[in-house]
Amino acid sequence: MRKILKHNKLIVIIISLITVFFIFQLPKIEINNDIQVFLPDDHPTKISNNRLDEIFGESDSIVTAVKFKTGEIFSPPNLETLSKLSSELENIPSIDEVTSLTNADYIEGSSEGMIVEELVEELPTNKEESRKIKSKTLNWDLYENNLYSDDFKSTQIVISLNDGLNNEEKEKAYYQIKKVTDSYQNNNTEIYIAGATAVNVLMGHSMLEDIKYLIPFIIGVLILILYLFFKRSLAVVLILMTVLVSSIWAIGLMAFLGINLTLVSTVIPVLLIAVGSAYGIHILSHYYDYLNEYQGEISVSEQKELVIKTVDKMGKAVFLAALTTIAGFGSLASSQIVPIKSFGIFTAFGIAAAFIVALFLIPSLLIIIANIKNDVLAENVETAEFKSILEKLHNFYSKRRISMIILAVLILSGSFLGFEDIIVDTPLIEMFKEDTEIRQADDFINDNFAGTNIMRVMVEGEEMGDLNHPDILTQMDGLQQHLVSHFDEVGKASSITDYIKRMNQVMNYPEAETTKTSTNSEENAVKTNESLETSSSFYEDDSEESASSFYKEDTQKTNKNSEANSSSFYQTENKKSTNSQPKREVLEGPAREKNISEYEFIQLLNAALTRAEKKNINAGELVNLLAEEMNYQAAAYYEIPTDLDKYGAASKQNLQNLISQYLLLYSGSVDDLINDQLEPDKAQMLLQLNNPSNLAAQKVRKEIYDYSDNFPEDYKLTVSGNAAMALEANNLIVSSQTRSIIISFIIVFLIVAISFRSVIAGLYGIIPLAFSLIINFGLMGHLGIKLDVGTAMVASIAIGIGVDYTIHFLHSYHAERIKEDDLHLVTQKTLTTTGKAIIFNAISVAAGFLVLLFSNFYPLIYLGFLIAVTMCTSSIASLTILPLLLNIFKPEFISKEH
Template identity: 80%
Template structure:
């Protein structure tokens, strides 16, 4: 080292140039907290999600929820607000599509068959016209829990962004959307913004805020603690310089390599400031101990010799401490969770940088500073009070070995009991505090609508048109109903089946109802007579239904036309050839299909008795698949029982007899014709408008927990195990990727802990040339980790992407205390056989530096208690606890075991 430190000025220049290089890289750093960055590119779920993005487009959207305090969402004034907001949002550059009450397709039946129009063609001017819009909305459950809440006070505007946007583009689009929506906030309108994109953007903003405030805070804490210990401004400056240089190197390298900054990597500068100070502390602590032996002044040469002496004595211990710390953090590189992997790699690099600066830059600067002084005055920085406390501590526990062992066993036993209560869960939204706008927005939407957590299910056939098969569509519809029935957390399940069922319904509207609708249209404003209104009181005020033009025919259209014309009419050769859905079938099959008759709807003229009404209710209830149905469900069953507005046909056409089809191919052709007739876009649900072989089901979960997603996904796989073999199933989406990241936490945690312990064991064992030494090296760490995980279980702290790093950080930092103690104890043991004195001297020298280092690291991490994110708050708290437990274990349990068992390695000279 003496030869190296002769080139002290060159060392300073080289380190300064490297620091400047990395400093200029910092502006290039990008923030990205999208859930997909948590998974490696080779992960099957990430590959599947990218595949679904390519086929159906990206499913993530920014959700704008509006709540009106005056009137419901169907009043003219509120509908006008929704319309204006939707129009403004559509005009934004990066917005691809806006879905709202005033901008969504509506499928209705008419004398012509099927008509696709805007749900709101003209904004209503009166309350009555608003109620007509409401009637239309309620006629199709596709809109429920997305475009209206149960209290009709709230609605959503779903904003899809253009595909392929960068994170910077998404951030810009989010704030543009926020600016637009803010203009609509008033005494009547409450607005919430949520969705995966909003979470990602706001997490980035909060990260910047954390860095902006926490870094200066931790630096101030470090300066205060360092000054209280050293009582020298120079020591504070030198150690502070060490941690700042190491932080610049680590983050600068990330920027240079194009690695995104995530919530996890936000901790890197905080950690390096807190931990990187250790090496400078140990070197300067021993340097000033030597310096305190002189009284008054020493020569420059003597001072330089002290620097060399300090480095020679502490070099090995600091090197081993840095090596094991690098190994501890480097073990995180084995994690499959990408942000944790990056955190481990670049933190290890930063620790190595801190070691280099402490071992080379600090001594070089001490020598350079001494060269510019004519004399070098010493300043006594002894801390006799502190040393006295350590001596008393040693005296206390050296006489109570058995008691300490019993206490340690009890603490470990209590901690182990907490293991079974540890919950592994990583919902991104729950990383925010409850009082943040995004958390409140997400809660509002989950409570009032279908939910913001998206799971995607793709059903894939082998050939073009396979998804038109009524059997697979019926299975898909069954899956949707099953999930909605069995999981309250599944707020909505949507797929192409919703459109097929609606089209089947309107194409099978009872003929007499179509004729009635045509007559109503021809009559213009003609109203039902009082007797007609009275006789139809059980049928939801039919006068309103007809007056809403729900099934109006064109005035020039002949009233005889009905949906039955879409099936082969045996009386008309021309109709059979021109409009049959069963073209290409044999003549007998065509004749068979023509025998079908559409079920009649309710008779408007018929009065029924109370007894018949009870019978009707019982018949409708018999259709239910469970007993605990609500009023809305009972009404739906009544409508199906009576085929009110073809409610009995709101289904996938799969029954050959009911639809007068000779084969399943007939019905598959029918479904193909439905898709041909539909003029709207369903690109987000099927891969081809006419002959799809891939279909997507979107599940909206109103609970962000990965434990819920796990149960739902397992049920999907279980239910679809009976699907035809020719169809493959893929489950993806943000909910699934978060679940996979959650699953990786446990395996990554176990792997990194084992690797950390193994590396620490090997380094200590090789250093002391003893396998037994390796076991002594990991005992304090094991003690600290058991307490850490037990505490998590007892306090209900979840094992998430933040707290998953505690173990490796604790090992990486805590091993320093063990190595420094073993190294100092070994040196004292070579000089003295009296174990009491050996332990006392070790405690008053190295023990002092260990406690001070533990306090400074703990204080640094406690700054994270002021973070915007719960994982970082818990990380800071748990690291502070492990610093306490690992340092105490190193200063009590470790010497206790060394003195009791007297291992040979500790008294050998190497």
């Protein structure tokens, strides 16, 4: 070191140039908290989600909920507000589509055929017109829990963003949307914005707030603690410079390599400021101890010798401490959760930088300052109080060995009891505090609508047209109904089956119930039927024909004029084999003038109830069952057509052709639900979960895969989406945590064992760490702190930092043990020298991490709290349990020269 420190000015210049380089990289850093960044690129769920994005388009959307305090959403003034809001949102460049109550597609049947129009063609001017719009909305369950809430006071506007937007463009789009919606906030209107994109944008905003306020806060805390300990401004400046340089290097390297800043990596500068001070503290603490031995003036040459003596004495211990800390954080590189992996790698780099600065820059500056100041007066600023406290502590526990062991066992036993209560869950939205705008918006939407947590299910056939088959569509519809009825967390399940059922219904309206359409609607309907007739022969079996009619005034008329009045999907050019075609069963709608007796009314209710899947149903469900029983507005046809007799089809192929033509006739876009408008082989089902918990998503996903056994073997189901990716990230937490802990312990064991050339030494090295980790996990269980993406790092951080205390104590104890055989005196000297630095370091680190209690995010709050606790427990264990064991068992390695 003497030769290296001769070039002290060159060392300062090199470190300064590197720091300046990384400072210029800092503006390049980008923030990204998309759930996809948590999974490695080769993870199956991430790959499948990317594949779904390619097939059906990206699922990035922002959900806006609008609540009206006065009147229903269907009232004229409220619909007018929604219309204007939707129009303004559509003008934002980054928005692909806006779907709201005033512009949603509505499929209707008429005497002319199927009509696809906007749900609100013209804004209502009176209550009667409003009721008609409300009736239409309630007529199709696709809108339920999406376009209206149960109390009809709130509605949703779903905003789909353009594909391929980068994070900056998404952020810009969010704030443009926010600006528009804020202009509509008034005494009658409340607007909530939620969704994955909103969460990511606001998480980034809150992260910047954390960095802006917490870093100055922790620097202030560190300055205060350093000054109280050293009582020298120079020591404060040198140590502060060490941590700032290491933080700049770590974040600057991330920016240089294009690594995104995530919620997890927000902790890096805070951690480096708190932890990186340790090496400077130990070096300067011993340097000033040597300096305090002098009385009066000390020459420049003597100061230089003290610097070199300090580095030579502390160099090995500081190196081993840094090496084990780097290993502790480096173990996180084994994590499959990408932000945690990045956190481990760049924190380890930052620790290495802090070690280099402490070992080379601080001594170099001390020498340069000594040259400038020439002779100085050595001041003994140390007080005896702290030393006295440590001596009393040692005297206290050294006389109570058995009591100390019993106390340690009781603490560990109580901690183990908390293990079974640890919950592994990491929903992104729950990282925000309850009083934040995004959290309140998410809660409002989950309480009043289908939910914001999206799970995507892709059903995939082998050949084009496989997803037109009525049997597979029936299975898809069955899965949707099963999930909604069996899981309260599933607020909505939607797919192409909802559209096919609706089209099947409206194309089978009883003629007496068909709506009278406007001129434009009639033209659209006529085109629909013309398209139906001209295209039908393309899908038919050449050997079959049909006499089925979509509309029937009465049975006799239909039978007499079946050929003239029918619009058959199965009609062929061969008109001679009519008798071979199965006769279609045509269901009439309810009679408009028939009076029924009380007995018949009870019979009707009973008949409707027999259709129910459960006994306890609400009024709305009863009305729907009555509509099916009486075929009101073809409610009996709100189904996937599978019954050959009912639809007058000779084979399932005929019904498959029928479904193909439904899709052909639909003038709206269903690209986000099927991969081909005519003959799809892939379809997407969207599940909206009203519970952000990954535990809820896990139950739903398991049920989907269990239910998939009902699907034919040549069909494949794949579950993905934000909910599935968050679940996978959640599942990786435990495995990653276990792996990183094992790796950390192994590396610490090896480093300590090699350093002391003893396997037993390695075991002693991990005892205090194991003690603190057991307390940490027990505390999490007892306090209900979840194991999430933030708290998952506590163990590795605790090992990485806590091992410093063990190494410093072992080295100091070993040095004193070689000089002395009196174990009481050896322990006392170790405590009053190295023990002093250990306690101070633990206090500074704990205080630094306690600053995270003021973070905007719960994972960081709990991380700060738990790290502070582990710093206390690991340092106390190093100063009590470790010397207790050394003095009781007297291992050979501690008294041997190495």
